[in-house]
Structures are given as C-alpha cells and as structure tokens.
Amino acid sequence: MDGKSGANPPAEVKIVFLLNNFTCGGVERNTLVLTSLLGARGHDVKLVVCENTGPLKDRLDHEHVDLHVLRRNSKAYGKWLALKADPGAILPLLMPVLLTTQPPRPIQYLASLVEYLQDTRPDVIVAATPHINLMAIWARRLAGIESRLVIGERIQIHHYLSQRRGWRHNHLLPLLGRCYLQADTIIAVSNAVADELADAAGIDRSRIRTVYNPVVTQDLMRETEVAEHPWFAPGEPPVILGTGRLSEQKDFPTLVRAFSLVRKQRECRLIILGEAGNPNKTAKRQQDLLNLARELGVWEDVALPGFVDNPHAWMRGARVFAMSSLYEGLPTVLIEAMACGTPVVSTNYPGASEILENGKWGKLVPVRDHQRLAEAIISLLDTAPAGKTIPERVQDFTAEHAADQYERLLAEA
Numbered sequence: 001m002d003g004k005s006g007a008n009p010p011a012e013v014k015i016v017f018l019l020n021n022f023t024c025g026g027v028e029r030n031t032l033v034l035t036s037l038l039g040a041r042g043h044d045v046k047l048v049v050c051e052n053t054g055p056l057k058d059r060l061d062h063e064h065v066d067l068h069v070l071r072r073n074s075k076a077y078g079k080w081l082a083l084k085a086d087p088g089a090i091l092p093l094l095m096p097v098l099l100t101t102q103p104p105r106p107i108q109y110l111a112s113l114v115e116y117l118q119d120t121r122p123d124v125i126v127a128a129t130p131h132i133n134l135m136a137i138w139a140r141r142l143a144g145i146e147s148r149l150v151i152g153e154r155i156q157i158h159h160y161l162s163q164r165r166g167w168r169h170n171h172l173l174p175l176l177g178r179c180y181l182q183a184d185t186i187i188a189v190s191n192a193v194a195d196e197l198a199d200a201a202g203i204d205r206s207r208i209r210t211v212y213n214p215v216v217t218q219d220l221m222r223e224t225e226v227a228e229h230p231w232f233a234p235g236e237p238p239v240i241l242g243t244g245r246l247s248e249q250k251d252f253p254t255l256v257r258a259f260s261l262v263r264k265q266r267e268c269r270l271i272i273l274g275e276a277g278n279p280n281k282t283a284k285r286q287q288d289l290l291n292l293a294r295e296l297g298v299w300e301d302v303a304l305p306g307f308v309d310n311p312h313a314w315m316r317g318a319r320v321f322a323m324s325s326l327y328e329g330l331p332t333v334l335i336e337a338m339a340c341g342t343p344v345v346s347t348n349y350p351g352a353s354e355i356l357e358n359g360k361w362g363k364l365v366p367v368r369d370h371q372r373l374a375e376a377i378i379s380l381l382d383t384a385p386a387g388k389t390i391p392e393r394v395q396d397f398t399a400e401h402a403a404d405q406y407e408r409l410l411a412e413a
Contacts, residue, residue: 014046016120016124020051026213028054033214050106050108050109070112075108078110083098128151133179137179151183154193156327194210211409212396229314231317239269239317242272245275250326260297263301269302270302270303286304320345321343
C-alpha cells in the first residue's frame with residue numbers, strides 16, 4: 001500500500017464530493033479517506049456539505065481538500081426545484097417529496113448546490129446516499145452542466161427503507177429507480193447491495209458496478225495503540241466489543257442478550273461504542289441497553305462509552321468483535337476489526353457474508369439469534385490466538401485499492 005495510483009494515472013480531475021454532514025457514519029468516514037487520497041494524488045477535490053456539523057468534521061484533510069458549506073432555503077422552494085428538474089417525474093415525486101411536510105432534508109440545499117455547480121463546473125460529481133444522490137441528479141440538470149455524475153449506494157436499500165419511520169419512505173423506490181438511471185455511473189459498495197438495488201429499484205444489474213469502500217488505510221495498519229480503559233489492563237477478563245450507531249438497524253439488544261448467555265459460562269465483559277442522532281437519543285438508547293443488561297443480571301460487566309475518536313484502539317484491545325446488525329451494505333467496522341487482528345463474528349446478512357466469504361474469515365450466525373451469537377462468541381473466546389493475526393482478506397478493502405478504482409472511473413469522464 002504505497003499510496004500511489006497505477007502506471008497510467010489520469011490527468012488532474014476537478015471532483016466535487018457531496019455529503020449531508022460529518023456525522024460518525026461509514027459513508028462520512030469513507031468519503032473523508034477517499035477525498036484525502038485523491039487530493040494527495042493531484043486531483044482538484046472539493047467536499048460540499050449541507051451542514052458543517054458532526055464529530056468527524058475535524059478529520060477533513062484541508063491540505064488536499066477544499067470545503068464548501070451550502071446555504072439552506074425553504075422546503076417549498078426545494079420541492080419546486082425538484083419538480084422543475086424533472087417535470088415528467090411528478091407522479092413518483094408526489095408522495096416522497098411534494099405532498100409530505102417532511103421531504104428529504106437535503107432538498108433545502110438544492111438551490112445553493114445548483115449555484116455552486118454553475119460557478120465551479122466540476123468534471124465529476126460524486127454522491128453516496130439516497131437523498132444526496134437525488135439532490136445531485138436534480139442539481140446537475142438544473143445547473144445545465146455536463147459534469148459526469150457518479151452516485152453510490154452504501155446500504156441494502158429495501159431493508160433501509162423498510163426500517164424508516166414515515167409513510168413517505170414507502171414511496172421512495174420508484175423515484176430512485178427513475179432518477180438513478182440519469183447518472184453516468186452507479187456504484188454499489190458490495191455485490192449484495194448491487195443485487196438488491198437492481199431488484200428493488202428495477203435497474204438493470206449491468207448498470208451497477210461494485211467498488212469496495214476505502215476502509216483499510218496505511219495509518220490503520222501502522223497503529224499499535226490499545227485504548228486506555230481499565231478493562232484492557234493485563235490480567236483483566238476478555239472484552240467483547242460492538243460498535244456502531246445506536247439504532248434499530250444495529251440490533252444491540254441481541255448482542256446484550258447473547259453476552260448474558262456468554263457471561264454465564266465465561267468471565268468476560270462487553271463494551272458497545274457509538275451514539276445516536278443527537279445527545280437525547282444517545283442517552284435514551286444507552287439507558288435502554290443498560291436497563292436490559294440489568295434485567296439480565298450483567299449490567300456491571302457492560303459499558304457504553306459513546307462515541308470515541310479512535311475505535312481501532314478499542315478493537316485491538318478486544319478479544320472478540322461482534323456485529324449484531326439486521327442489515328448492512330459493507331460494514332466498515334467489521335473490516336476495521338479484521339485489520340486490527342481481532343477475531344470477528346457477525347450476523348449473516350449478505351454484506352457480512354461477502355466480506356467473510358461465507359465464514360472463511362470469521363463466524364456467521366443468523367440475524368436476531370442471540371443463542372447462536374453467544375455460541376459463536378464462546379467459540380472465539382476459547383480458540384482465539386494470543387497474538388493478533390491480520391487476515392489477507394483485508395487487502396481487498398484498502399484505501400489505495402479503492403482510490404485506484406475511482407481513478408479509473410474518473411478517466412472515463
């Protein structure tokens with residue numbers, strides 16, 4: 001991993017990446033890594049955000065990436081612009097955008113994005129989540145520019161929308177199916193995501209290309225630090241670690257229930273890292289998990305530190321990394337744990353089975369099955385090697401490999 005592109009790198013390309021904000025999600029982390037790498041390779045990289053908020057905003061590589069923050073307008077103006085961008089889409093626009101009082105939040109920044117694109121006229125625009133993808137598609141049409149548009153899907157879209165509250169999400173797929181076809185390139189972060197997007201949105205599978213996320217960086221591979229937490233001190237019981245947004249998707253209650261079964265047979269502890277959308281939600285969901293742990297009699301061995309700046313140090317200190325998610329696209333934290341040399345177990349959704357190659361690189365258990373999850377954790381506790389072993393599979397998810405693939409896409413512009 002030398003940080004350089006292939007033998008024939010493309011000429012400098014002006015690229016605009018779009019994000020909603022700097023929340024601590026996989027999309028945001030991966031975008032920050034990718035923009036930094038492409039900027040360091042000599043491209044003119046700009047990151048455009050709706051809101052300059054979130055715990056990851058200080059990780060932007062200002063040396064190689066320019067930041068632009070959009071201006072917010074009214075929802076009504078955003079709705080009108082969306083319809084103006086594609087009048088033929090009035091029927092698929094009705095329910096998820098035009099008639100709802102809560103349209104996609106990024107729509108309020110659509111006018112500002114149009115102005116920005118007209119001023120900068122980038123060679124390529126890159127977006128990566130459903131609502132930001134829609135915003136990019138509409139903005140390019142309204143700006144009247146010929147920039148190449150690359151949109152990405154990072155999650156299993158049908159599962160994602162089925163978990164969202166609000167009737168408008170039930171009507172989003174037809175709109176995505178229509179609009180996504182207006183992009184020059186559609187990227188999925190895994191074959192599983194590509195397959196589901198094609199099926200759910202009615203897009204020809206051949207139109208969707210798989211590009212793995214830029215997860216494993218040089219810095220990650222060089223790090224050796226272990227988190228300064230008393231539970232990682234020598235002689236302490238082994239730690240099982242989970243990490244991710246405190247949401248229904250991550251299904252941490254199943255992990256807590258599994259841990260309670262493990263704790264009956266082995267001396268160990270559980271740490272869950274992560275936060276919810278805001279401090280109030282974080283406090284409530286942390287308390288819900290602690291209440292469950294109390295009911296199960298294991299609360300003294302469960303810790304929820306919230307968001308941490310360097311989760312890799314916690315991964316290196318853990319004996320087992322456990323994922324209990326209901327669904328994921330390409331779970332960054334699972335790959336990061338593997339790169340830290342920590343044995344992993346995950347629920348068997350398509351993204352995890354793709355990473356672990358059906359169990360070759362870690363254990364897979366059924367979704368929502370705390371009994372099987374507990375059995376897998378116990379097996380790893382009993383068989384995990386004393387030293388950290390990094391599986392060769394992580395080489396498929398290096399940041400340099402992803403940057404090479406994006407450069408090849410840029411060369412097509």
